[in-house]
Amino acid sequence: MPILKFENVSKIYPGKFMALEDINLVIEGGEFLSIVGHSGSGKSTLLKLIYAEEQVSGGHVYFNNRAIDSINQKHLPYYRRNIGTVFQDFKLLPQKTAFENVAYALEVSDETQEEINELVPEILDIVGMADKAHKYPRQLSGGEQQKICLARALVRKPLIIIADEPTGNLDPTATWEIIQLLLKINSMGTTVVLATHNKDIVDKLNRRVIALDGGKVIRDIKKGRYAI
Amino acid sequence: MKTIKLKRTFKEGLDNFRRNGWLSFATVSVLAISLYVISVTIILGISANMVLKNVQDKINVSVYFNSDVTESRILEIKDKLVGYQEIQSIDYVSKEQALAQFRKIGEKNVSISQALDEIDDNPLLSALVIKAKNPSQYDLITKAISNSNFSAEISRIDYEENKAAIDRLSSVIKLVEEVGLTLGIIFVFIGVLITFNAIRLTMYAHKHEFEIMRLVGASNIYIRMPFVFEGIFYGTVAAFVVMICLFVTSKFLAPLTRGSISGGDIVSFYFSHFFIIFGGLLISGIFLGTLSGIIAIRRYLKV
Ligand SMILES: Nc1ncnc2c1ncn2[C@@H]1O[C@H](COP(=O)(O)OP(=O)(O)OP(=O)(O)O)[C@@H](O)[C@H]1O
Ligand SMILES: [Mg+2]
Numbered sequence: 422m423p424i425l426k427f428e429n430v431s432k433i434y435p436g437k438f439m440a441l442e443d444i445n446l447v448i449e450g451g452e453f454l455s456i457v458g459h460s461g462s463g464k465s466t467l468l469k470l471i472y473a474e475e476q477v478s479g480g481h482v483y484f485n486n487r488a489i490d491s492i493n494q495k496h497l498p499y500y501r502r503n504i505g506t507v508f509q510d511f512k513l514l515p516q517k518t519a520f521e522n523v524a525y526a527l528e529v530s531d532e533t534q535e536e537i538n539e540l541v542p543e544i545l546d547i548v549g550m551a552d553k554a555h556k557y558p559r560q561l562s563g564g565e566q567q568k569i570c571l572a573r574a575l576v577r578k579p580l581i582i583i584a585d586e587p588t589g590n591l592d593p594t595a596t597w598e599i600i601q602l603l604l605k606i607n608s609m610g611t612t613v614v615l616a617t618h619n620k621d622i623v624d625k626l627n628r629r630v631i632a633l634d635g636g637k638v639i640r641d642i643k644k645g646r647y648a649i
Numbered sequence: 650m651k652t653i654k655l656k657r658t659f660k661e662g663l664d665n666f667r668r669n670g671w672l673s674f675a676t677v678s679v680l681a682i683s684l685y686v687i688s689v690t691i692i693l694g695i696s697a698n699m700v701l702k703n704v705q706d707k708i709n710v711s712v713y714f715n716s717d718v719t720e721s722r723i724l725e726i727k728d729k730l731v732g733y734q735e736i737q738s739i740d741y742v743s744k745e746q747a748l749a750q751f752r753k754i755g756e757k758n759v760s761i762s763q764a765l766d767e768i769d770d771n772p773l774l775s776a777l778v779i780k781a782k783n784p785s786q787y788d789l790i791t792k793a794i795s796n797s798n799f800s801a802e803i804s805r806i807d808y809e810e811n812k813a814a815i816d817r818l819s820s821v822i823k824l825v826e827e828v829g830l831t832l833g834i835i836f837v838f839i840g841v842l843i844t845f846n847a848i849r850l851t852m853y854a855h856k857h858e859f860e861i862m863r864l865v866g867a868s869n870i871y872i873r874m875p876f877v878f879e880g881i882f883y884g885t886v887a888a889f890v891v892m893i894c895l896f897v898t899s900k901f902l903a904p905l906t907r908g909s910i911s912g913g914d915i916v917s918f919y920f921s922h923f924f925i926i927f928g929g930l931l932i933s934g935i936f937l938g939t940l941s942g943i944i945a946i947r948r949y950l951k952v
Binding site: 472501502526531573577 | 651653668857865
């Protein structure tokens with residue numbers, strides 16, 4: 422059963438700008454999918470439709486066979502708890518420590534304090550940030566912040582990880598650390614959708630690649646290399 | 650709502666309140682000033698009214714009769730007057746009683762008692778001392794008496810002097826109440842506006858965080874409650890500050906009101922009404938804060 426399905430999806434931003442046009446796409450559970458394309462080709466828009474930061478203008482996006490656009494505003498946070506999101510700009514809460522940022526994802530879903538105290542150190546350990554748990558985001562490097570962001574996305578054990586250029590600002594070493602982590606999570610069964618500009622990554626991954634151009638899917642290759 | 654949610658959002662609110670530093674300070678100050686002006690007005694109004702009531706209790710009209718009017722005639726008139734519904738009480742003071750009273754006052758004053766000793770005849774007049782149910786009715790009563798069929802037997806009616814003083818006092822109190830109320834309303838308005846703005850400012854500073862919170866799956870209640878609590882903290886701290894200020898104020902005003910308020914001065918009034926005042930302040934503070942919190946955040950929960 423596909424975990425995600427795009428059906429004739431289009432997205433028109435205010436000002437009649439067509440960011441996505443007639444997207445049809447099926448993503449199976451457990452897949453590791455890369456999305457490539459020029460700047461402005463609609464990669465982020467596609468991902469935003471998945472975690473419902475933006476709404477479709479036409480067509481439907483289904484998550485586990487449920488149309489996302491039918492979820493009302495009030496229930497969106499509950500839906501989003503199924504999805505782990507890694508943002509290019511990290512989106513960490515500046516007033517919270519690394520530990521608290523990760524814990525926040527559990528707090529908002531009413532997990533108990535015991536559970537938080539158990540799960541958070543565990544996940545921080547996995548991303549290799551156990552020793553920096555009590556640092557604030559501003560005290561961390563970009564790569565470190567990205568790992569915290571990843572830890573936050575993972576801690577709820579989501580069915581799918583959405584990563585929008587998670588390595589955009591990172592040096593090659595840090596980039597590879599993040600990719601290795603994503604691969605590790607994927608190997609444990611979590612679906613990963615990755616948007617990236619990084620040719621090296623895509624080539625080395627040798628997994629399914631979708632290329633976007635002008636809001637349309639121009640290529641969809643099972644074991645692909647970076648090409649636009 | 651689950652208690653764990655309540656606990657966590659309470660803690661978030663408290664953290665925000667502490668982190669906001671001087672913005673919190675400014676908000677609490679303005680809120681406190683507003684509440685202070687209102688409560689001072691109310692307390693001033695209440696104590697002014699107590700003073701007025703006290704003075705009013707001391708007011709009466711004395712009707713003096715000519716020296717040739719007999720006691721039985723005066724008592725007859727008294728019985729007639731008792732029927733008036735505007736009159737609360739009438740006391741008969743004979744010239745002998747009046748003299749005795751006068752001697753008592755004059756005891757310490759040698760010249761007065763000497764003067765009294767020299768006259769063997771009692772120069773004072775018998776009188777009826779009348780109290781009205783309502784001070785505004787004295788006019789009516791004096792008019793009725795001076796127009797009555799026994800007006801020829803009356804030597805004089807003592808009221809006019811007191812009247813002016815009482816009228817002045819009432820109008821001053823009325824002015825205090827009006828000015829205070831106007832100021833109070835203006836300050837409530839300013840207070841609401843500023844609390845509202847302070848919370849909005851914090852929210853503006855947190856704008857991106859709301860988006861982040863929504864995106865990592867925080868429900869609206871989880872985002873909103875900390876701000877409601879923040880508002881509650883503003884209100885509570887302001888209420889405490891105002892209580893202290895009010896105490897100082899009433900201590901300061903106490904000498905002015907001592908003796909003119911039945912049952913002590915304004916400080917004792919403060920203490921005997923402590924919980925009512927504090928409760929009122931707390932409720933209004935919390936109300937202002939909560940309302941601002943709820944309204945201000947609405948526009949930020951759209952992601
Ligand atoms: N909120 C918005 N309002 C209007 N237009 C938007 C909005 N967000 C994106 N767009 C436009 O939609 C197009 C696709 O944007 P999108 O962010 O999806 O591109 P992208 O492929 O992620 O690019 P990049 O690689 O630079 O991140 C762009 O031309 C952009 O200008
Ligand atoms: Mg993008």
